[in-house]
Amino acid sequence: MSQTTTRVPRPRTDSDGATPEAPRRPVSPQWAAWAFLAPVTLYLALFYAYPLYRNIDLSLRHYTVRSFVRGDAPFTGLANYRMVFDDPTFAPALTHTVVFTGVCLVFQYAIGLALAVFFHQNxxxxxxLRALFLVPWLLPLIVSASTWSWMLNSDSGIVNAVLHAVGIGPVNWLTSPSWSLASVIIANIWIGVPFNLVVLYSGLQSIPTSLYEAAAIDGANAWQRFWSITFPLLRPVSAITLLLGLVYTLKVFDIIWIMTKGGPADSSTTFATWSYQLGFGNLLPAFGPGAAVGNLLVVAALVFGLIYVRVQRKQALS
Structure with a gap:
């Protein structure tokens, strides 16, 4: 019988006799994208998704100090929300939150836009001067609130001293139910104007100067140029400025708590300060209702965010 031999193929070699390496498989672009997204996803999950889940869980259970430590709070469903809606503080706190947010947004945007147009003259x-206007935004909130508390002090405040110099009697800015909400609104407007100034000024920088030159040649005055060119072209920047200002103003706590603590007689209580009072401001904290009030703020911010996204999508399609 003839013996069959099997020939083993010899590896390919280069011209110099070296064996070439096997070609590497290219990395999938999808895996590279997930690798870049992984840190952001982890950050959002740890510092946003999990705290939000815990807050929702707090609002659906009857937590006491003991059950909070042991983790055995009974499930109560929407009982905490019903308790919040039935509380006599709910209506005043809702009104104060709406007034505080609305007035602050209007004045912060109007003053910021006026200053941005003014500084756009270069x-x-x-x-x-533009750098000096950033000082309120750079100061810690506790410093700003303490400064305004001193300025609006009924006895030794500089504001009442100026009023006295012009023949006007003193005003109990922080201790009168009629003036406490106005006081914290004034302080918050002062703090928020620089943010609007910076964002709106950057938006003005993107408007071509040729449009203003053409309008001036056509005989348009400064007011007509503002309403025909500046304001319409600044609308996308204005929308995101107002949205960010709304989300920030809804959750303002530091200014109000340092200046008035929500008083007197709940005259400056908002949802943010009320949530803190329920959860941490009493000897017997009500964690569930406090979390419920906080979730109402989250829902309000989410609703306005979705409205913004929907409006932007319609504008993009049109």
Whole structure:
């Protein structure tokens, strides 16, 4: 019988005799994208998704100090929300939250837009003055609130001193139910104007100067140029400015708590301060109702965010 031999193929070699390496498989672009998204996803899950889940869980259970530590709070469903809606503080806190947010947004945007248009003229001291206007935004909130508390003090405040100099009697800015909400609104407007100034000024920088030159040649005055060019072209920037301002103002707590603590007689209580009072401001904290009030703020911010996304999508399609 003839013996059959099997020939083993020899590896391919280069011209110099070296064996070439096997070609590497290219990395999938999808895996690379997931690798870049992984840190952001982990951050959002740890610092946003999980706290939100815990807050929702708090609002659906009857937590006491003991059950909070042991983790055996009974499930109560929407009982905490019904308790919040039936509380006599709910209606005043809702009204104060709406007034505080609405007035602050209107004045912060109007003053910020006026200053942005003013500094857009690029005069000699424009950069220096613009930097000085950023000081309220850079200061810690506790410093700003403490400064306004001193300025609005009924006995030794500089505001009442100025009023006395012009023949007006003193005003109990922080201790009168009629003035406490106005006081915290004034302080918050002062703090929020620089943010609107910076964002709106950057939006003005993107408007071509040729449009203003053409309008000036056509005989348009400054007011007509503002309403025909500046305001319409600034609308996308204005929308995101108002949305961010709304979300920030809804959750303002530091200014109100330091200046008035929501008083006197709940005259400056908002949902943010009420949530803190329920959860941490009593000897017997009501964690469930406090979390429920906080969730109402989250829902309000989410609703306005979805409205913004829907409006932007319609504008993009049109």
């Amino acid at each position: 005069f000699r001291l424009s950069a220096t």
